Amino acid sequence: MSLCYMFHKGRVILAGGGRVPEHGEVPDCLAARFVNSGLVDRDGADDVWAELADECEIPTGFEACERRTCWTTAGEEQFFRIGKAFHYMDWERTHKFCGRCGAANVFDDKEWAMRCPRCGELIYPVICPAIIVCVERDGKILLGHGVNFPPGRYSVLAGFVEPGESLEECVAREVYEETKIRVKNVKYFASQPWAFPRSLMLGFTAEWESGEIRPDEGEIEDAKWFAPDEIPEYYRGVSISARLIEDFVRRHGGGGEKCSAKKG
Known part of the structure; x- marks a missing residue:
């Protein structure tokens, strides 16, 4: 079972009952609005994060929830998983370009970093x-x-x-x-x-x-x-x-x- 941590304008998208949806539950209308996506873990697990376009409409059966309070429905374990997924999503979103030379960065799955193909600069997740x-x-x-x-x-x-x-x-x-x-x-x-x-x-x-x-x-x-x-x-x-x-x-x-x- 792989989960899909979707984010829309900073909020997390939860399925019925306040749970993180499985990847197979994501409807085509949402999948088509992914701006970017990636893996949540480095250990080979299949959980993914996805950033939705701002103009995306949330379909019936799903709800955009505040991340700070989603622990009340999603539970403590998923609260921190949601935070981890958002951290990676936000990092890639805010490091699209190299701060050294301005070229477009690419994700390096070996280093788990954003790499500049022009000057070689590596930008690891910011903590x-x-x-x-x-x-x-x-x-x-x-x-x-x-x-x-x-x-x-x-x-x-x-x-x-x-x-x-x-x-x-x-x-x-x-x-x-x-x-x-x-x-x-x-x-x-x-x-x-x-x-x-x-x-x-x-x-x-x-x-x-x-x-x-x-x-x-x-x-x-x-x-x-x-x-x-x-x-x-x-x-x-x-x-x-x-x-x-x-x-x-x-x-x-x-x-x-x-x-x-x-x-x-």
Whole structure:
């Protein structure tokens, strides 16, 4: 059984019941609108990704779904498979031409890279590392309300790693830039691929060292310390941000009854 991960304007196309369709289920009207396609895995599996033309109409029996929330119907395993397929699709879509000489790239299935036939430049799939951190102080967690968050939603702090920077240095810099808080005892927690569109999230925990909260209004509108039974609405899903928050609540004995976690 091979699956077909189709994408239309950034959304994933799912069949009835919120599942990824098998390749043989894809109707001709969709297959004819493939702009590009390729394999999802390097190990010889037959699962494929496909990019649909923007003007393509989605037929009855299929639905264009938001990738961030499709885990509720497709399940956690397929959520990450969808992310992997989208990552490859987006990489090929945004690297059609060589950034060195401007020639049209071709896919090299041995290197699993985009190769320039003119100058030989190789472009491998782009992965952008980003840190995400649970900062604690006296049994409370630091959460921020991002400028693009829905009203009332908070999360742990995050940011992209810059050139010449270690992960621990990035944690310290991002927390300070967003809140003017200095941290210590930075410890690795877990990692997670996050294909929105090409991130690798690296989770950490840290402790408050000094400073009082002064939010960087360009990135976050508000930041506060929350006790385990004071946690506001947060994005639960299958995100590492939720795992960090829920790990904090467990470790500090919170019952979670007052947490208003949302799935959307």
